[in-house]
Amino acid sequence: MELAEYAEYAVRLVNTEAPAKGQDSLSSVEVVKELFGPAAQMARRVTDADLTRFRAVRARLRGVFVAADAGDHTRTVDLLNSLLLEFPVSPQISGHDQIDDEGRPRWHMHLADHSSNATTGYAALCAMGLAFHLTAYGPGRLGLCEAAPCRNAYLDTSTNRSRRYCSDRCATRANVAAYRARKRQEGAAVSGS
Numbered sequence: 001m002e003l004a005e006y007a008e009y010a011v012r013l014v015n016t017e018a019p020a021k022g023q024d025s026l027s028s029v030e031v032v033k034e035l036f037g038p039a040a041q042m043a044r045r046v047t048d049a050d051l052t053r054f055r056a057v058r059a060r061l062r063g064v065f066v067a068a069d070a071g072d073h074t075r076t077v078d079l080l081n082s083l084l085l086e087f088p089v090s091p092q093i094s095g096h097d098q099i100d101d102e103g104r105p106r107w108h109m110h111l112a113d114h115s116s117n118a119t120t121g122y123a124a125l126c127a128m129g130l131a132f133h134l135t136a137y138g139p140g141r142l143g144l145c146e147a148a149p150c151r152n153a154y155l156d157t158s159t160n161r162s163r164r165y166c167s168d169r170c171a172t173r174a175n176v177a178a179y180r181a182r183k184r185q186e187g188a189a190v191s192g193s
Helices: 003-014 029-035 037-043 049-069 073-086 118-137 168-192
Strands: 090-094 108-112 142-144 153-155
Touching: 003 029, 003 049, 003 118, 003 153, 029 037, 029 049, 037 118, 049 073, 049 118, 049 142, 049 153, 073 118, 108 118, 118 142
Parallel strands: none
Antiparallel strands: 090 108, 142 153
8 A cells, every 4th residue: 555545544544533513433443443444453452442532533634624725724733643653653564465476465555554453553543544645746736625615625636736626426515506606696687777
């Protein structure tokens, strides 16, 4: 796995809550385990105590996205550095499950998990992934969906730095709403003339 791909772990965790809607899907150990995705072996250590800890980490990660979305890049980096200090990682070269055409392992970097609990390990992956994403693309590539009331987090990997929505669904919904608003405004201008 590319180290920057770990940033998706942060997006998945942040998006378990929709504060504007008062929704929180981080409601069970099973939901927490699903967040680990391909790192399912780490999920075996999840306990009920992790629910509260995951919510606390989620709030801090959302703070990183909020600061980045507001253009406060210094605060974004400060918040992320705080997470990196609290949840350190150990890089490790791995060649598991990937063999090249000549039968040799395809060496790649992983983040070794030496954490004391599931939350610590997950938070370390999130922080390091966001750090790699931020240093590769800039803090302006961490965003919050502009489609009200969504505000889901996303990583902008577009070539022209143009992403504004977390999904095609939100982009379509926002574009349709803007189109309808323009049509209403045009209709009001015509009837007022």
